[in-house]
Amino acid sequence: xxxxxxxxxxxxxxxxxxxxxxxxxxxxxxxxxxxxxxxxxxxxxxxxxxxxxxxxxxxxxxxxxxxxxxxxxxxxxxxxxxxxxxxxxxxxxxxxxxxxxxxxxxxxxxxxxxxxxxxxxxxxxxxxxxxxxxxxxxxxxxxxxxxxxxxxxxxxxxxxxxxxxxxxxxxxxxxxxxxxxxxxxxxxxxxxxxx
Amino acid sequence: xxxxxxxxxxxxxxxxxxxxxxxxxxxxxxxxxxxxxxxxxxxxxxxxxxxxxxxxxxxxxxxxxxxxxxxxxxxxxxxxxxxxx
Numbered sequence: 001x002x003x004x005x006x007x008x009x010x011x012x013x014x015x016x017x018x019x020x021x022x023x024x025x026x027x028x029x030x031x032x033x034x035x036x037x038x039x040x041x042x043x044x045x046x047x048x049x050x051x052x053x054x055x056x057x058x059x060x061x062x063x064x065x066x067x068x069x070x071x072x073x074x075x076x077x078x079x080x081x082x083x084x085x086x087x088x089x090x091x092x093x094x095x096x097x098x099x100x101x102x103x104x105x106x107x108x109x110x111x112x113x114x115x116x117x118x119x120x121x122x123x124x125x126x127x128x129x130x131x132x133x134x135x136x137x138x139x140x141x142x143x144x145x146x147x148x149x150x151x152x153x154x155x156x157x158x159x160x161x162x163x164x165x166x167x168x169x170x171x172x173x174x175x176x177x178x179x180x181x182x183x184x185x186x187x188x189x190x191x192x193x194x195x
Numbered sequence: 196x197x198x199x200x201x202x203x204x205x206x207x208x209x210x211x212x213x214x215x216x217x218x219x220x221x222x223x224x225x226x227x228x229x230x231x232x233x234x235x236x237x238x239x240x241x242x243x244x245x246x247x248x249x250x251x252x253x254x255x256x257x258x259x260x261x262x263x264x265x266x267x268x269x270x271x272x273x274x275x276x277x278x279x280x
Contacts, residue, residue: 016275027267045263052267056274097198102232118238118245126253133254147215154217167277172211 015059023055029150030072031160036145037080039134047084050077070152073133074160077142085138124183132182140175147172202229206236214240214247 010018028049034044054075068088076097116120133141146152146160206229212218213226230237 012275012278016271019271024264024267027264028256028259031263032256035257041257041260044257045260045266048259048263049267049270053274056271116242118241121242121245121249124249124253126249126255129249130254133250141211144250148247148252149256154215169211172215176211176243176246180242183246 008166010060015056018055018062018064019059022062022064023052023072026069026072029069030076033073033145033150034076034080036134036141037077038084043084047076047080050083051079054079055120067156069150070156070160073146073152074162077160084101096109115185116180120187120190121183126188128186130177132179132186135182136175137179140170140178143168143172143177202211203233205229206233207239210236210243212239214243 027048030048031044034047035041038040038044038047051072055072058075062068133144136144142161143157146157147154152160154165154168157168161168163171205225209218209222209226212222218226226240230240
Protein backbone atom coordinates (compact mmCIF):
# COMPACT_ATOMS: atom_id res chain seq x y z
CA UNK A 1 0.00 0.00 0.00
CA UNK A 2 1.18 3.55 -0.54
CA UNK A 3 1.94 5.27 2.72
CA UNK A 4 2.10 8.94 3.47
CA UNK A 5 5.66 8.94 4.74
CA UNK A 6 8.51 9.29 2.27
CA UNK A 7 10.10 5.94 1.35
CA UNK A 8 13.79 5.49 2.08
CA UNK A 9 15.69 5.81 -1.24
CA UNK A 10 17.15 2.50 -2.46
CA UNK A 11 19.69 1.78 -5.18
CA UNK A 12 18.57 -0.03 -8.33
CA UNK A 13 20.47 -3.11 -7.17
CA UNK A 14 18.73 -2.99 -3.79
CA UNK A 15 15.40 -2.68 -5.57
CA UNK A 16 16.16 -5.78 -7.60
CA UNK A 17 17.03 -7.72 -4.45
CA UNK A 18 13.91 -6.44 -2.73
CA UNK A 19 11.81 -7.50 -5.71
CA UNK A 20 13.19 -11.03 -5.63
CA UNK A 21 12.94 -11.32 -1.86
CA UNK A 22 9.53 -9.70 -1.21
CA UNK A 23 7.55 -10.05 -4.43
CA UNK A 24 8.57 -13.27 -6.18
CA UNK A 25 7.45 -15.61 -3.35
CA UNK A 26 3.83 -14.54 -4.01
CA UNK A 27 3.79 -15.67 -7.61
CA UNK A 28 1.57 -18.73 -7.01
CA UNK A 29 -1.06 -16.75 -5.09
CA UNK A 30 -0.89 -13.97 -7.69
CA UNK A 31 -1.45 -16.38 -10.55
CA UNK A 32 -4.33 -18.05 -8.74
CA UNK A 33 -5.95 -14.65 -8.11
CA UNK A 34 -5.39 -13.61 -11.73
CA UNK A 35 -6.95 -16.85 -12.93
CA UNK A 36 -9.97 -16.43 -10.66
CA UNK A 37 -10.49 -12.94 -12.06
CA UNK A 38 -10.04 -13.78 -15.74
CA UNK A 39 -10.96 -17.50 -15.78
CA UNK A 40 -8.48 -17.83 -18.65
CA UNK A 41 -4.95 -19.26 -18.39
CA UNK A 42 -3.35 -17.04 -21.03
CA UNK A 43 -5.00 -13.88 -19.74
CA UNK A 44 -3.99 -14.78 -16.18
CA UNK A 45 -0.37 -15.23 -17.24
CA UNK A 46 -0.34 -11.87 -19.05
CA UNK A 47 -2.02 -10.20 -16.08
CA UNK A 48 0.59 -11.51 -13.63
CA UNK A 49 3.47 -10.51 -15.90
CA UNK A 50 2.05 -7.01 -16.37
CA UNK A 51 1.51 -6.71 -12.62
CA UNK A 52 5.08 -7.73 -11.77
CA UNK A 53 6.50 -5.30 -14.32
CA UNK A 54 4.41 -2.49 -12.81
CA UNK A 55 5.48 -3.55 -9.33
CA UNK A 56 9.12 -3.20 -10.36
CA UNK A 57 8.58 0.15 -12.08
CA UNK A 58 6.85 1.55 -9.01
CA UNK A 59 8.94 -0.28 -6.43
CA UNK A 60 10.09 3.02 -4.89
CA UNK A 61 6.56 3.57 -3.59
CA UNK A 62 6.70 0.24 -1.72
CA UNK A 63 7.80 0.57 1.90
CA UNK A 64 9.82 -2.35 3.23
CA UNK A 65 8.18 -4.06 6.16
CA UNK A 66 4.66 -3.37 4.88
CA UNK A 67 2.44 -6.08 3.40
CA UNK A 68 3.99 -6.94 0.01
CA UNK A 69 1.30 -9.46 -0.88
CA UNK A 70 -1.53 -6.95 -0.34
CA UNK A 71 0.44 -4.32 -2.29
CA UNK A 72 0.85 -6.73 -5.24
CA UNK A 73 -2.78 -7.85 -5.12
CA UNK A 74 -3.89 -4.22 -5.30
CA UNK A 75 -1.78 -3.60 -8.41
CA UNK A 76 -3.08 -6.81 -9.98
CA UNK A 77 -6.70 -5.86 -9.27
CA UNK A 78 -6.19 -2.34 -10.73
CA UNK A 79 -4.43 -3.77 -13.80
CA UNK A 80 -7.30 -6.19 -14.27
CA UNK A 81 -9.90 -3.39 -14.11
CA UNK A 82 -7.98 -0.98 -16.32
CA UNK A 83 -6.49 -3.28 -18.93
CA UNK A 84 -8.31 -6.59 -18.90
CA UNK A 85 -11.87 -6.14 -17.78
CA UNK A 86 -12.69 -3.91 -20.74
CA UNK A 87 -11.77 -6.76 -23.09
CA UNK A 88 -13.52 -9.50 -21.15
CA UNK A 89 -17.08 -10.73 -21.53
CA UNK A 90 -18.01 -9.95 -17.93
CA UNK A 91 -21.42 -8.31 -17.49
CA UNK A 92 -21.47 -4.64 -16.41
CA UNK A 93 -20.89 -3.67 -12.81
CA UNK A 94 -23.34 -4.95 -10.25
CA UNK A 95 -25.89 -2.64 -8.67
CA UNK A 96 -24.61 -2.48 -5.11
CA UNK A 97 -27.58 -0.46 -3.94
CA UNK A 98 -29.65 -3.59 -4.38
CA UNK A 99 -27.10 -5.51 -2.33
CA UNK A 100 -27.22 -3.13 0.62
CA UNK A 101 -31.01 -3.42 0.66
CA UNK A 102 -30.82 -7.20 0.63
CA UNK A 103 -28.23 -7.18 3.39
CA UNK A 104 -30.46 -5.16 5.67
CA UNK A 105 -33.61 -7.15 5.03
CA UNK A 106 -32.31 -10.67 5.63
CA UNK A 107 -32.45 -12.31 9.02
CA UNK A 108 -31.22 -15.53 10.53
CA UNK A 109 -34.31 -17.55 9.69
CA UNK A 110 -34.32 -16.44 6.05
CA UNK A 111 -30.71 -17.50 5.80
CA UNK A 112 -31.49 -20.88 7.28
CA UNK A 113 -34.19 -21.45 4.66
CA UNK A 114 -31.39 -21.98 2.16
CA UNK A 115 -31.53 -25.68 2.82
CA UNK A 116 -27.97 -26.84 3.05
CA UNK A 117 -26.85 -29.14 5.81
CA UNK A 118 -23.29 -28.80 6.95
CA UNK A 119 -22.86 -32.58 6.37
CA UNK A 120 -23.72 -32.04 2.69
CA UNK A 121 -21.15 -29.26 2.47
CA UNK A 122 -18.48 -31.42 4.05
CA UNK A 123 -19.14 -34.15 1.47
CA UNK A 124 -18.66 -31.82 -1.47
CA UNK A 125 -15.47 -32.10 -3.39
CA UNK A 126 -13.36 -29.06 -4.21
CA UNK A 127 -14.37 -29.03 -7.89
CA UNK A 128 -18.02 -28.38 -7.08
CA UNK A 129 -17.18 -25.51 -4.77
CA UNK A 130 -14.64 -24.14 -7.26
CA UNK A 131 -17.24 -24.20 -10.03
CA UNK A 132 -19.80 -22.50 -7.80
CA UNK A 133 -17.31 -19.74 -6.91
CA UNK A 134 -16.27 -19.29 -10.55
CA UNK A 135 -19.91 -18.87 -11.57
CA UNK A 136 -20.32 -15.82 -9.28
CA UNK A 137 -19.93 -12.33 -10.76
CA UNK A 138 -16.30 -11.24 -10.63
CA UNK A 139 -16.76 -8.74 -7.76
CA UNK A 140 -18.35 -11.43 -5.62
CA UNK A 141 -15.85 -14.18 -6.35
CA UNK A 142 -13.05 -11.68 -5.68
CA UNK A 143 -14.09 -11.06 -2.07
CA UNK A 144 -14.51 -14.79 -1.42
CA UNK A 145 -11.03 -15.51 -2.79
CA UNK A 146 -9.40 -12.67 -0.88
CA UNK A 147 -11.09 -13.50 2.42
CA UNK A 148 -11.60 -17.25 2.53
CA UNK A 149 -8.78 -18.52 0.34
CA UNK A 150 -6.05 -15.92 0.89
CA UNK A 151 -7.02 -14.92 4.43
CA UNK A 152 -6.76 -11.15 3.99
CA UNK A 153 -8.28 -9.02 6.75
CA UNK A 154 -11.20 -6.69 6.04
CA UNK A 155 -8.81 -3.75 6.26
CA UNK A 156 -6.42 -5.29 3.74
CA UNK A 157 -9.33 -6.10 1.43
CA UNK A 158 -10.57 -2.54 1.75
CA UNK A 159 -7.18 -1.27 0.54
CA UNK A 160 -6.81 -3.86 -2.22
CA UNK A 161 -10.28 -3.14 -3.60
CA UNK A 162 -10.42 0.62 -2.83
CA UNK A 163 -13.75 0.30 -1.04
CA UNK A 164 -14.80 1.07 2.57
CA UNK A 165 -14.75 -1.76 5.12
CA UNK A 166 -18.56 -1.58 5.35
CA UNK A 167 -18.75 -2.33 1.63
CA UNK A 168 -16.28 -5.22 2.05
CA UNK A 169 -18.61 -6.68 4.66
CA UNK A 170 -21.82 -6.23 2.68
CA UNK A 171 -20.22 -7.57 -0.51
CA UNK A 172 -18.91 -10.61 1.36
CA UNK A 173 -22.32 -11.21 2.85
CA UNK A 174 -24.01 -11.08 -0.53
CA UNK A 175 -21.33 -13.24 -2.15
CA UNK A 176 -21.70 -15.89 0.54
CA UNK A 177 -25.49 -15.89 0.27
CA UNK A 178 -25.25 -16.40 -3.50
CA UNK A 179 -22.60 -19.10 -3.09
CA UNK A 180 -24.69 -20.88 -0.50
CA UNK A 181 -27.67 -20.84 -2.86
CA UNK A 182 -25.57 -22.39 -5.62
CA UNK A 183 -24.17 -25.07 -3.30
CA UNK A 184 -27.67 -25.79 -2.05
CA UNK A 185 -28.93 -26.26 -5.63
CA UNK A 186 -26.04 -28.62 -6.24
CA UNK A 187 -26.67 -30.57 -3.01
CA UNK A 188 -30.32 -30.98 -3.97
CA UNK A 189 -29.32 -32.43 -7.35
CA UNK A 190 -27.04 -34.86 -5.58
CA UNK A 191 -29.86 -36.07 -3.34
CA UNK A 192 -29.00 -34.14 -0.20
CA UNK A 193 -32.36 -32.32 -0.09
CA UNK A 194 -33.71 -32.03 3.42
CA UNK A 195 -37.36 -31.51 2.53
CA UNK B 196 -38.83 -16.48 19.76
CA UNK B 197 -39.46 -14.02 16.95
CA UNK B 198 -37.14 -13.86 13.98
CA UNK B 199 -37.04 -10.12 14.71
CA UNK B 200 -35.46 -10.89 18.07
CA UNK B 201 -32.70 -8.27 18.43
CA UNK B 202 -30.29 -10.98 19.60
CA UNK B 203 -30.76 -12.86 16.35
CA UNK B 204 -30.31 -9.72 14.31
CA UNK B 205 -27.12 -8.96 16.22
CA UNK B 206 -25.97 -12.57 15.81
CA UNK B 207 -26.35 -12.32 12.05
CA UNK B 208 -24.12 -9.25 12.03
CA UNK B 209 -21.47 -10.75 14.30
CA UNK B 210 -21.28 -14.23 12.76
CA UNK B 211 -19.09 -13.26 9.77
CA UNK B 212 -16.83 -11.23 12.08
CA UNK B 213 -16.25 -14.32 14.22
CA UNK B 214 -15.71 -16.61 11.21
CA UNK B 215 -13.29 -14.13 9.62
CA UNK B 216 -11.33 -13.47 12.82
CA UNK B 217 -12.52 -9.85 12.99
CA UNK B 218 -14.65 -10.00 16.15
CA UNK B 219 -13.58 -8.39 19.41
CA UNK B 220 -13.82 -10.06 22.80
CA UNK B 221 -17.33 -8.86 23.66
CA UNK B 222 -18.64 -9.89 20.24
CA UNK B 223 -17.12 -13.35 20.65
CA UNK B 224 -18.66 -13.67 24.12
CA UNK B 225 -22.09 -12.75 22.73
CA UNK B 226 -21.60 -15.18 19.83
CA UNK B 227 -20.80 -18.18 22.07
CA UNK B 228 -23.72 -17.44 24.38
CA UNK B 229 -26.10 -17.11 21.44
CA UNK B 230 -25.14 -20.40 19.76
CA UNK B 231 -25.90 -22.05 23.08
CA UNK B 232 -29.28 -20.33 23.42
CA UNK B 233 -30.56 -20.33 19.83
CA UNK B 234 -30.60 -23.58 17.78
CA UNK B 235 -31.21 -21.75 14.50
CA UNK B 236 -28.25 -19.49 15.18
CA UNK B 237 -26.11 -22.56 15.83
CA UNK B 238 -27.25 -24.19 12.57
CA UNK B 239 -26.45 -21.05 10.65
CA UNK B 240 -23.00 -20.94 12.23
CA UNK B 241 -22.34 -24.60 11.38
CA UNK B 242 -23.46 -24.05 7.80
CA UNK B 243 -21.29 -20.96 7.22
CA UNK B 244 -18.31 -22.46 9.05
CA UNK B 245 -18.51 -25.59 6.86
CA UNK B 246 -18.56 -23.50 3.67
CA UNK B 247 -15.58 -21.43 4.78
CA UNK B 248 -13.62 -24.57 5.67
CA UNK B 249 -14.42 -26.25 2.36
CA UNK B 250 -13.22 -23.16 0.46
CA UNK B 251 -10.04 -22.97 2.52
CA UNK B 252 -9.11 -26.63 2.35
CA UNK B 253 -10.57 -28.08 -0.86
CA UNK B 254 -10.76 -25.39 -3.52
CA UNK B 255 -7.85 -26.06 -5.85
CA UNK B 256 -5.40 -23.28 -6.47
CA UNK B 257 -4.70 -22.77 -10.14
CA UNK B 258 -1.04 -23.64 -10.65
CA UNK B 259 0.99 -21.17 -12.71
CA UNK B 260 2.61 -22.33 -15.95
CA UNK B 261 6.16 -23.52 -15.39
CA UNK B 262 7.71 -20.75 -17.47
CA UNK B 263 5.95 -17.88 -15.67
CA UNK B 264 8.64 -17.34 -13.04
CA UNK B 265 11.40 -17.32 -15.67
CA UNK B 266 9.38 -15.03 -17.94
CA UNK B 267 8.92 -12.49 -15.14
CA UNK B 268 12.57 -12.60 -14.14
CA UNK B 269 13.70 -12.11 -17.74
CA UNK B 270 11.26 -9.25 -18.16
CA UNK B 271 12.56 -7.54 -15.01
CA UNK B 272 16.22 -8.14 -15.94
CA UNK B 273 15.52 -6.57 -19.32
CA UNK B 274 13.82 -3.55 -17.74
CA UNK B 275 16.61 -3.33 -15.15
CA UNK B 276 19.37 -3.41 -17.79
CA UNK B 277 17.61 -0.69 -19.81
CA UNK B 278 17.36 1.50 -16.72
CA UNK B 279 21.10 1.05 -16.11
CA UNK B 280 22.11 2.38 -19.55
